[in-house]
Amino acid sequence: MKFGTKTIHAGVEPDPSTGAIMTPIFQTSTYIQRSPGDHKGYEYSRTHNPTRTALQNNLAALENGKHGLCFSSGLGAIDAIIKLLNPGDEVISTNDLYGGSYRIFTKVFERYGIKFHFISMEEPKNIEKYINENTKLIWAETPTNPMMNIIDIEEIGKVAKKHKLLFGVDNTFATPFLQNPLDLGADLVMHSVTKYLGGHSDVVMGAIVVNDDQLAEQLAFIQNACGATPGPQDCFLVLRGIKTLHLRMERHCQNGKAIAEFLKTQEKVDKVYWPGFEDHPNHDIAKKQMRDFGGMISFTLKGNKIEDANKILENLHYFSLAESLGGVESLCGHPASMTHASIPKEEREKVGLVDSLIRLSVGIEDVEDLKEDLAGALAKLS
Template sequence: MKAAPDANFATQCIHGGLEPDPQTGAVMTPIYQTSTYAQSAPGEHKGYEYARTGNPTRTALQDNLAALEKGKFGICFSSGLAAMDAILRTLRPGDEVLASDDLYGGSYRLLTAVMGNFGIKSRFVDMRDTDKLAGLITEETKLLWIETPTNPMLNIVDIQALTALARKRGILTCVDNTFASPYLQQPLEMGADLVLHSATKYLGGHSDVVMGAIITRDEELAKQLYYLQNAVGAVPGPQDCFLVLRGIKTLHLRVQRACENARHIVEVLQQNELVANVYYPGLPDHPRHEIAARQMRDFGGMVSFDLKEDTLEAATEVMKNTHYFTLAESLGGVESLIGHPASMTHASIPREQRLSVGLTDSLIRLSVGVEDAEDLVKDLQQALAAAVAVG
């Protein structure tokens, strides 16, 4: 049965916003694989008329996501970038977005190469210094686009400080919560207007679906986004919605295990003489560790590190020799992945800008899965050793 609003997170994963199917009593939300719905008379129907506009499986997922993020409205899209596109479509020519200078390459591409053509300006700034950020806001600034932890440098931004600043200046805030998932942090509780997810990642959790989602408490924003969801039509299919609903039921278990595994891996990487720097907000010497500890339940399953031999060739040798860490795009699945941001996820960002935030040619990003931690540690150790042997 549907979870109470004050139910704890694990209970919300299983029951949040969900009821057994009213027609059959099915405990798992059915896949409503239909494009249209019968009407008793023109305009008279049971709440659904056309599948682009609405689908019961999608509705169940949207309600579930709203419960997980402690929001009121969930709006799902065919990908994380489609969800971001919908938010940016609420802006007007001449409006400005201030975005994290360390952010996902696809977000950078959408802001610059696409939205720039429609008169929406973007500036990429260090959001760790709230006072400095306040001085960068202009009358044209309408949206703060926040990542925390950032992709791929794992920087931490103080959500509460930024949302308080934005509210005083009449600016909207959106937090891309993909890296953390709602299990680790809930930005709406810290003042954010919007939360975005690439549901492809931790929410789905099994690397078998592509989807995006937005959650908000603001009814007016929700109305605009539901309108765009229908008018533009970048909607997920019912089977994809079913898969994400299934994934969410183990979200708390998967993310906690990934956090535990990441801690083991970070300890080993710090001791390896080939590694120059390890980036992980759970480290006591991470410059924003205290903020991460305050606004997150744990520190996540994402780890980045760079090599003392700062070359693409050195990084390539490491990534070619892993066994359990699969060289692939994406993150947040049950399986561990290894990637090279400079040539993969962040290739659309100019090299000079990448280097300015510390994204070196040898930087390697890990998405730590739920395998046995000892096997993952051994895999990285042998890959690093193999790279030395080749070098």
């Protein structure tokens, strides 16, 4: 089954009671049992819900995986993954990652005796010197948030297998339309479903997809026991959003390319971070493991003044200043004070996240309007 067909059909069956072609919203907390234990797979909606089951099966198919699990947020999914570990275990993570991931690692799980190493993963061979007998997990984003760094999933997968480590990839920016980490050697793929998979800025959700049966069983236990599960209405919204994922991603990629190239011609722009440029670090890896380069872009301004970044953000119209990304509408943000404010300034700047850096989530509007919007905001700078 090709990807565009999977978005419509994979894991989704007509409702057996009515023939409804769209998965119904099973808005129920509990299920009638004819006798104790006779519940046909459904007993309580924290554990299972038919709408969620359809979505989990669909997500698994999109990532070429066997098991999908949905959570109430992307951080809820990450929380479940780290709960696979024990006190004293160690995690090797990329040093350029979403601020919420950094926060839950350092402010929550470090308190329970789990140690995190934040390193550059642009060269996979550098990882091995951080591996010891306590290392249990390698955690990566690619492209990273917000510097768009590209990490070689296949090569890191080889390192993980050599040392018998779990390897997890946050695939939020790329989506399964652009890359499939499980096919490249990852053990877990995680999504903030809130973003591109939902696609319409109207739902908050996370997901994990795996192939290993035992790993899926462990995660399902945590999902049920800890209770960070989404409701059926949210699952319905994501199922609906996924039906146009391939169409939306094509437009996000087209617009992203046009905006990245436009920004590179602007006199007041210093650096533009977008994996599609041939001079972008690890562009060749991106070209190998991705099918296109996405709609996420970051750029900095000459002079690196936070006041200039603020002026641009305050004068954009079609690019709305807001948290999040991946919706049909274009968004802009200031990572240093918004999504990555929880990361200390000195740590942010080590990876290039300076005060003037602006992150764009390029939507599916007419790209000429988006260019005009950016040009007008840049013109406000003296």
